[in-house]
Amino acid sequence: MPLKIYNSQTKQKEPFDPLNPPQVGIYVCGVTVYDSCHIGHARSMIVFDVMVRLLRFKGFQVTYVRNFTDIDDKIIARARQEEVDPKTLAEKYIQEFEDDMKVLGVLTPDFEPRATLHIPEIIGLVQKLVDQKAAYMVEGDVFFAVEKFSAYGALSHRTLEEMQAGARIEVDPRKHHPMDFALWKKGKPGEPVWDSPWGPGRPGWHIECSAMSSRYLGETFDIHGGGKDLIFPHHENELAQSMAVSCKPLARYWIHNGFVTIQGEKMSKSLGNFLTIQEMVRRFYPEAIRLLLLSRHYRSPLDYSDQAMQEAQMGLNRFYTLLKDLEHPEDRLQNKGNEPLVSERIKEAEEAVGRFKENFQQALEDDFNTAQAIGHMYELTRQLNRTMDTVRPKELKGLADPFNRAAGLLKQYGQLLGILTRPPQDFLDQEKTRLLNKKGLSAETIERLIAERNQARKEKDWARADGLRERLVEMNILLKDSPRGTIWQIEE
RNA sequence: GGCGGCAUAGCCAAGUGGCUAAGGCAGCGGUCUGCAAAACCGUUAUUCACCGGUUCGAGUCCGGUUGCCGCCUCCA
Secondary structure: OOOEEEEOOOOEEEEOOOOEOOEEEEEEEEEEOOOOOEHHHHHHHHHHHHHHHHHHHOOOEEEEEEEEEOOOHHHHHHHHHHOOOHHHHHHHHHHHHHHHHHHOOOOOOOEOOEHHHOHHHHHHHHHHHHHOOOEEEEOOEEEEOHHHOOOOOOOOOOOHHHHHHOOOOOOOOOOOOOOOEEEEEEOOOOOOOEOOOOOOEEEOOOHHHHHHHHHHHOOOEEEEEEEHHHHHHHHHHHHHHHHHHHOOOOEEEEEEEOOEEEOOEEOOOOOOOOOEHHHHHHHOOHHHHHHHHHOOOOOOOEEEOHHHHHHHHHHHHHHHHHHHHHHOHHHOOOOOOOEOOOHHHHHHHHHHHHHHHHHHHHHHHEOOOHHHHHHHHHHHHHHHHHHHHHEOHHHHHHHHHHHHHHHHHHHHHHHHHOOOOOOHHHHHHHHHHHHHHHHOOOHHHHHHHHHHHHHHHHOOOHHHHHHHHHHHHHOOEEEEEEOOEEEEEEOO
16 A cells, blocks of 8 residues: 655645655654653654654655754753753753653654754855855844745745734844844854854754755655644745755655644643653653554644543553453453354454454555554454453464464554553553552552452452452552452552 | 634544444443453444535535634744
């Protein structure tokens, strides 16, 4: 099946047709490192992570570049506030970002270039723009002249007139056109500066991505991505700068992910309504965070709530429980199936697995529809649980083949989403420990109460048994009695 | 003020021209259980914000109305 991608520039789903197959170049705008990252950033990183995984799965040789903006106004302002060197501040948040990505299981890109390490390329690019009169210098600042680039606005689908109509900010009177933007900023006292033909200064916000993408991927590459909020002005400006120099398209496909919202409002640092990744991973299992973020289509807004997060955690537990059961169906609790194993059942399971294999891939290939793909995972889960529940325990062996295939597929496809990467029993044990610690409970206490309850049950002292179970329920402990003993589970 | 997007069950959510509108959560009924829990089965949208149009046929395309959100300013 060919991959289809929604291109923000054309506003259509298009068949993916890379420039030099099987090579694929992808550039994603990373973060400006002046503060901790929140789950909105996590969504973007995870969404593109999955895209890269899928491309590789489909046999493409992907070169994945994700930059750090490590010099800009906000970094300088924040550094001043904290009385540290901007470089030190940037370094600190780069490290934190790397840690966040690692915890979330986001693959490291092939290149993670930083603006400050590409100053010569940036200056070279600005110089070219100045040489061809697409940019002009005023008092040590260099601006890009948007009127010199006729396609300006093509990406964000608006014209210069429309943008001016809505202008809400004061315009720097030195600009030839209100929408002109800085390529190079003159340094003020105390700011980090680099020497340039226009005097000491630093790069503007957009130019670094033009410089770094061409350095690592060439003048035209396949996919350029980032959050929706980057379409304008960042990507529009990048496109203008790059194309003004190369006269070639910058990217063949522009992909933009939707925002994470909280109570319907965009999560952002300026609104202060954000949840940091660090906070999230303290509270929830990283794979559950991935599952939540991938269970909505990447272009739609995703409204975060603790309830949604808990549902994702439950879903993840369900998948891991299924995997464990598929490996040891004979250990499954309360298997009271009474249907003799007949070829019908085997066929049913095999068909379910076959359907899943096809459907899952098809969903991802249709513009990375992870939400639909995850739906198929739930469907398979239900179907296999049904099979295990309806067949006589002793006859489960006959289903070993489809069960192994299903487990293998779930793990393989889980890899594409970055979930189900752990041995199921380990995961379930760890999850239990995590929750126990969170509740400040010990396994010994719980097991002692369970032993007492089982004694009461043996004596058919139901009142006492139920009383003990009540006490455990108050501790958020749920019991599952099985012929092989009582199993307990802790609730979030 | 300009531009764009979205509106699918109690909640979340997939679905962009045609078989019975995925999936999850919650609810209800059932199987199982001493009672539970878990799992499973059944059930929960003759209908996709509203009005009109195109079409043999529309949640899906077109026009209008209402509501929400985003971008136009730093932003994943």
